[in-house]
Amino acid sequence: MSNTATLVYDGKQYELPIVVGTEHEKAIDITSLRADTGLITLDSGYANTGACRSAITYIDGERGILRYRGYPIEELAVKATFVETSYLLIFGELPTASQLADFRALLAEHELIHEDMRHHFDGFPPNSPPMAILSAMINAAGCFEPVFMAPDDDEHFMESAARLMSKVRTIAAASYRKSIGKPMNYPRPDLRYTANFLHMMFSRPHRLYEPDPVVVEALDRLLLLHADHEQNCSTSTVRMVGSSHANLYASVAAGVCALWGPLHGGANVAVIEMLTKLLESGEKLETFIERVKRRDAGVRLMGFGHRVYKNFDPRAKIIKASCDALLERLGIHDPLLDLAVRLEEIALSDDYFIERKLYPNVDYYSGIIMRAIGIPTNMFTVMFAIGRLPGWIAHWREVRISDSRIDRPRQIYVGPAERSYVPLEERG
Numbered sequence: 001m002s003n004t005a006t007l008v009y010d011g012k013q014y015e016l017p018i019v020v021g022t023e024h025e026k027a028i029d030i031t032s033l034r035a036d037t038g039l040i041t042l043d044s045g046y047a048n049t050g051a052c053r054s055a056i057t058y059i060d061g062e063r064g065i066l067r068y069r070g071y072p073i074e075e076l077a078v079k080a081t082f083v084e085t086s087y088l089l090i091f092g093e094l095p096t097a098s099q100l101a102d103f104r105a106l107l108a109e110h111e112l113i114h115e116d117m118r119h120h121f122d123g124f125p126p127n128s129p130p131m132a133i134l135s136a137m138i139n140a141a142g143c144f145e146p147v148f149m150a151p152d153d154d155e156h157f158m159e160s161a162a163r164l165m166s167k168v169r170t171i172a173a174a175s176y177r178k179s180i181g182k183p184m185n186y187p188r189p190d191l192r193y194t195a196n197f198l199h200m201m202f203s204r205p206h207r208l209y210e211p212d213p214v215v216v217e218a219l220d221r222l223l224l225l226h227a228d229h230e231q232n233c234s235t236s237t238v239r240m241v242g243s244s245h246a247n248l249y250a251s252v253a254a255g256v257c258a259l260w261g262p263l264h265g266g267a268n269v270a271v272i273e274m275l276t277k278l279l280e281s282g283e284k285l286e287t288f289i290e291r292v293k294r295r296d297a298g299v300r301l302m303g304f305g306h307r308v309y310k311n312f313d314p315r316a317k318i319i320k321a322s323c324d325a326l327l328e329r330l331g332i333h334d335p336l337l338d339l340a341v342r343l344e345e346i347a348l349s350d351d352y353f354i355e356r357k358l359y360p361n362v363d364y365y366s367g368i369i370m371r372a373i374g375i376p377t378n379m380f381t382v383m384f385a386i387g388r389l390p391g392w393i394a395h396w397r398e399v400r401i402s403d404s405r406i407d408r409p410r411q412i413y414v415g416p417a418e419r420s421y422v423p424l425e426e427r428g
Helices: 033-037 073-079 082-091 097-109 117-123 130-143 154-179 193-202 213-225 233-243 248-260 267-281 285-294 314-330 335-348 351-355 362-373 377-401
Strands: 004-009 012-020 026-028 057-060 065-068
Touching (some): 065 073, 065 082, 065 314, 073 314, 082 154, 082 213, 097 154, 117 154, 130 248, 154 193, 154 248, 213 377, 267 335, 285 335
């Protein structure tokens, strides 16, 4: 098999190298294309463009494969915790018992935010979007320890990664408490990462929230399943910002803003909104499904299918099991959750969806889980950000140690050709 691709242009022939990845995926290396031919490629949305070489996450959308650093998501979701998986993503290998203990100790050590930051929350209106607060406060957090903003050595990087991972959940919980007019809760060092977050969200003065192990496990697994997903919009944003040598906090804050967009991080919110409209309208689910199949204007079955996974989302089967166990444990009789279960059953028994391989994705179940736990809809994307943080940190680090150039895409200009300035008095 040839290790080059041939391009013929303007009577000349050019040989372009073929790059082969670990899993035998192939790419045409066009690094010298413009210099050699004067051409660039046009790929709106970057759907066919490899922006980097990365050793963090592998996805095969056709076969429904997702692996973190080579480990199948199915194994990690059952055998590992979110913190252990975060260590794997950030540092490249599963931690030893002592390494994991040290990392957990760093997370506990840095779980508090600077007391002066508590006043920062007062500057936001009560109805401020939590993602806006999260992005701003991540940048603010970096200002209190400048030495950790751009860690250039492994020692500072580990502490910086732990600081950011620990404080982001404290900030997120504080932003929620602020939004409902409740006092902020200090973290509890006796609780581990996910349980501690639930405590900060839901404890009340003199009435501590004692997390149910089933609830903790469901949320921990949810975070783990969102920990990285290759070169998506927010991760690519973190990498691009990091390529300018912007510090870790600024780069992650930019990732939060990218995730905030409803086309990226808002899918699970859209599922709940769809279910809410269905419940309020009283429309029969069978009628709704028929309208989806007819592609009536504005009618979509949210949470089914995926842009990357053309067969099934490997995370969906895992999270569905957590969802079923959680609902059974809590004994919740929420009409919206009951509706979600019935809608899933109807869709999965319909040949239209089966033939098109439109199965529930991770977003369908994640919204159901968070609603059952008591996390409000406006915090769904914040939860996504907490889960995705270790992936963002890993990608930022990969960019920094690669000694690559600053990202600078090209464009095809389609505006007006050169023209002369027309004085104001002569303009019609």
